[in-house]
Amino acid sequence: VEIPLNELMLDPANPRFHKQKQNLEDIVITNKDNQDFCLEQITDAHGGFEDLRTKMMQFGFVSHENIYVRPLRGTDPVRYVVLEGNRRTACANHISEDYIGLGIGVDGKPEIWTKSFDTITCHVYEGDREDIAWIIQGFRHNGGVKDWDPLRQAKFFVMRMEADDLTETQLADSMGIGSGDVKGR
Numbered sequence: 001v002e003i004p005l006n007e008l009m010l011d012p013a014n015p016r017f018h019k020q021k022q023n024l025e026d027i028v029i030t031n032k033d034n035q036d037f038c039l040e041q042i043t044d045a046h047g048g049f050e051d052l053r054t055k056m057m058q059f060g061f062v063s064h065e066n067i068y069v070r071p072l073r074g075t076d077p078v079r080y081v082v083l084e085g086n087r088r089t090a091c092a093n094h095i096s097e098d099y100i101g102l103g104i105g106v107d108g109k110p111e112i113w114t115k116s117f118d119t120i121t122c123h124v125y126e127g128d129r130e131d132i133a134w135i136i137q138g139f140r141h142n143g144g145v146k147d148w149d150p151l152r153q154a155k156f157f158v159m160r161m162e163a164d165d166l167t168e169t170q171l172a173d174s175m176g177i178g179s180g181d182v183k184g185r
Contacts, residue, residue, distance in 0.1 A: 002119040005096055007079045008069060010038035010086050015134050017041035026072040029081050042090050049091035054173060057105065060116030061092050068136050070125045083125060083133040084140055092117055 012021035012034045019041060021034065028034060042049065055062075067085035071078050082089045096117045099105050106114065125132055161171050 001122055001124050003069065003080060003122050003124075004119050005089075005092055005117055007077065008067075008089050008093075008120060008122070009072065009079055009081050010035055010042075010090060011081050011083065011133060012038055013133065014038070014041065014086050015137050016086075018044055025074075026081070027074040029072060030075060030079055038086065039090055042087055049087050049094070052088060052091040053095065056091055056095055057099070060113040061088075061095075061120065062116070063121040067120055067122045068125060069122045070127075070132065080122065080124070084136045085122075089120070092120065 009029050012024055012029060014020065017038075021037065024034065065085070065088070067089065068083040069080035070083060072081055100114055100117060125136075129135070157171060160166065161168070164171075
């Protein structure tokens with residue numbers, strides 16, 4: 001489902017946070033204090049989202065990885081809490097508010113780049129399991145996406161460098177990896 005970015009709320013009970021706020025009523029998840037708490041946890045638990053910001057500033061919001069949400073009861077208009085993808089959602093909000101909203105660093109960006117932050121493609125969970133975020137994140141982060149073998153990685157890196165006329169360093173920056181990871185493969 002396509003959901004406007006401003007209707008996606010970060011999850012104060014995110015299993016990946018060092019600290020969590022459990023058993024919050026849905027309506028209070030939207031409170032600024034709870035959303036600020038989530039941003040603080042993303043910074044503490046994950047070192048922030050600078051790597052994502054670099055990618056998103058170059059390519060926009062690319063929904064190649066699923067964002068999972070559930071509707072928040074009692075919100076009008078309906079808002080959603082992010083079950084998986086809190087860091088990506090936080091980064092997209094940051095770019096939308098602090099760059100696009102203020103017109104900073106967006107000169108020359110195509111309209112499709114700007115629009116990529118308007119709505120986000122999400123999978124909507126409509127069940128009633130309280131532990132659904134744990135289940136989804138467990139599948140995703142424990143044995144989830146399989147790494148490519150070194151030959152396929154090298155082929156991909158060369159293809160990207162040639163197609164986009166990038167140096168090793170530029171490719172590494174665009175992917176949020178160290179340039180040694182590109183050279184060594």
